[in-house]
Amino acid sequence: MHDIRRMRADFPAYKALMDRRGVDYGLDEFMKVEEAYREALRDVEVMRAEQNKISKSIPELKKQGGDIAAIMNESRAIGEKIKVQEQRLREFDERLDEFLMGVPNVPHESVPHGASDADNVEVRKWGTPPTFDFAPQAHWDLGKALGILDMEAAAKITGSRFSLLRGAGARMERALINFMLNRHTSHGYVEVSTPLIVNRRSATGTGQLPKFEDEMMFKLESTEYFLNPTAEVPVTNIHQDEIVDGANLPIKYCAFAASFRKEGGSAGRDTRGLIRMHQFPKVEIVHFTRPEDSYDALESLTADAEDILQQLNLPYRVVSRCTGDLGFAAAKGYDLEVWMPSYERYVEISSTSNFEAFQARRANIRYKDAGGKPFFVHTLNGSGLAVNRTLAAILENNQCADGTVTIPDVLKAFMGAEKIF
RNA sequence: GGAGAUGUACCCAAGUGGCUGAAGGGGCCGCACUCGAAAUGCGGAAGGUCGGGCGACCGGCGCGGGGGUUCAAAUCCUCUCAUCUCCGCCA
Numbered sequence: 001m002h003d004i005r006r007m008r009a010d011f012p013a014y015k016a017l018m019d020r021r022g023v024d025y026g027l028d029e030f031m032k033v034e035e036a037y038r039e040a041l042r043d044v045e046v047m048r049a050e051q052n053k054i055s056k057s058i059p060e061l062k063k064q065g066g067d068i069a070a071i072m073n074e075s076r077a078i079g080e081k082i083k084v085q086e087q088r089l090r091e092f093d094e095r096l097d098e099f100l101m102g103v104p105n106v107p108h109e110s111v112p113h114g115a116s117d118a119d120n121v122e123v124r125k126w127g128t129p130p131t132f133d134f135a136p137q138a139h140w141d142l143g144k145a146l147g148i149l150d151m152e153a154a155a156k157i158t159g160s161r162f163s164l165l166r167g168a169g170a171r172m173e174r175a176l177i178n179f180m181l182n183r184h185t186s187h188g189y190v191e192v193s194t195p196l197i198v199n200r201r202s203a204t205g206t207g208q209l210p211k212f213e214d215e216m217m218f219k220l221e222s223t224e225y226f227l228n229p230t231a232e233v234p235v236t237n238i239h240q241d242e243i244v245d246g247a248n249l250p251i252k253y254c255a256f257a258a259s260f261r262k263e264g265g266s267a268g269r270d271t272r273g274l275i276r277m278h279q280f281p282k283v284e285i286v287h288f289t290r291p292e293d294s295y296d297a298l299e300s301l302t303a304d305a306e307d308i309l310q311q312l313n314l315p316y317r318v319v320s321r322c323t324g325d326l327g328f329a330a331a332k333g334y335d336l337e338v339w340m341p342s343y344e345r346y347v348e349i350s351s352t353s354n355f356e357a358f359q360a361r362r363a364n365i366r367y368k369d370a371g372g373k374p375f376f377v378h379t380l381n382g383s384g385l386a387v388n389r390t391l392a393a394i395l396e397n398n399q400c401a402d403g404t405v406t407i408p409d410v411l412k413a414f415m416g417a418e419k420i421f
Numbered sequence: 422g423g424a425g426a427u428g429u430a431c432c433c434a435a436g437u438g439g440c441u442g443a444a445g446g447g448g449c450c451g452c453a454c455u456c457g458a459a460a461u462g463c464g465g466a467a468g469g470u471c472g473g474g475c476g477a478c479c480g481g482c483g484c485g486g487g488g489g490u491u492c493a494a495a496u497c498c499u500c501u502c503a504u505c506u507c508c509g510c511c512a
Contacts, residue, residue, distance in 0.1 A: 038471095041471080044481080049479095051492080052480095054492070054493090055439075055492055058493070071492075075492040075493080076492060079491095243469090374469080
């Protein structure tokens with residue numbers, strides 16, 4: 001949600017920043033409605049004050065035995081006028097709300113300008129893509145041959161875009177989850193295990209609703225509940241409607257959660273393998289910070305996600321998402337892209353974001369220092385990492401000529417093995 | 422799923438139609454005691470949110486959430502959500 005006071009304070013500057021997203025959101029119209037809303041609000045408040053004054057005088061008049069009937073009528077008349085004006089007010093309010101819920105966050109000045117992910121700017125690279133003296137296989141072929149990935153079984157059980165892991169594949173998924181969570185908790189994150197079904201309020205708080213209800217969210221029939229699309233939703237909403245003690249900031253959580261997405265707009269993309277699933281395992285990391293700390297936090301959170309890739313010795317690069325690829329709620333963010341031999345390019349494996357106060361305003365998450373006023377926190381999150389894509393990247397990058405796969409050092413203890421064969 | 426109870430500010434909690442932005446605590450700030458802290462005592466401020474004003478301030482809303490009755494609602498009615506207890510069911 002937007003900070004209306006900030007919009008009013010310097011509308012041209014605000015608009016210029018929003019224009020960088022390349023879409024006209026009708027901000028001018030919004031400001032007009034907002035002005036009309038405040039005018040109507042003032043009207044109502046003046047009338048209410050008048051009515052309150054009359055109401056307050058009634059008990060005293062009663063005591064003195066004065067004529068109450070006339071004054072009660074007057075109050076009733078004001079009450080009727082108020083009802084009419086309140087109706088107008090509600091209409092304005094609904095329009096403003098609809099607008100505010102549907103307009104994405106303001107990009108930070110440092111976000112590169114661009115139209116799509118092709119315009120994202122590479123920030124740094126780590127590791128070297130492997131070279132093979134044989135024809136490397138894609139993870140779906142490799143996994144099938146090793147008997148650890150069974151897409152056909154998943155299709156029978158449910159349908160397309162679901163996966164089934166078996167044996168060392170299933171074990172590696174579990175190993176990755178454990179490894180990632182252990183690593184994050186050692187860096188000061190508190191591990192949480194949350195509900196995997198979220199309500200409308202929570203998904204609105206983080207920005208998935210109302211705009212992406214049809215494309216992204218699996219809704220449970222005859223309820224107002226949704227399958228968790230990312231642990232960002234339950235984890236961020238831990239502090240929904242709270243005023244947290246400023247002394248406790250920053251708050252850092254990590255969580256593993258199965259994530260469910262409809263993938264509405266992605267027909268035909270990434271149809272093979274583990275890359276784009278309706279259900280996928282993901283470890284998420286989340287920060288709640290003071291406003292002045294959130295950009296440092298974005299760097300440290302991103303570094304925590306990168307650390308996992310480095311530990312696994314997977315080559316990757318970091319790109320700064322451009323204004324056209326930023327996402328709805330983010331003010332700034334990076335994508336971590338892992339080298340995927342079958343794609344012969346880097347593929348997104350983590351996305352980190354600073355939402356500033358956008359989510360905090362929607363979810364009403366504030367902090368207060370002793371003796372101070374409450375302020376909205378800044379929220380951040382990132383995948384740390386998408387487990388299915390990590391698994392795919394390990395299979396592809398660590399494959400050997402004989403079709404076996406070397407297990408990364410840090411996973412060997414979890415796997416109880418050196419190789420998958 | 423059935424029956425009952427509860428839901429008040431950062432936390433606990435009083436309050437059943439007007440004198441309640443809401444007693445009293447805790448917490449917070451200051452002082453005393455102490456080597457220091459804890460405990461204790463004394464004093465103090467503030468309270469969420471929106472609108473107006475440069476400001477001192479003024480006004481609206483607000484007692485889980487929505488709707489209603491009334492001149493007037495924390496208080497009455499209604500729907501709803503959450504928590505607790507008992508029964509049922511179940512991993």
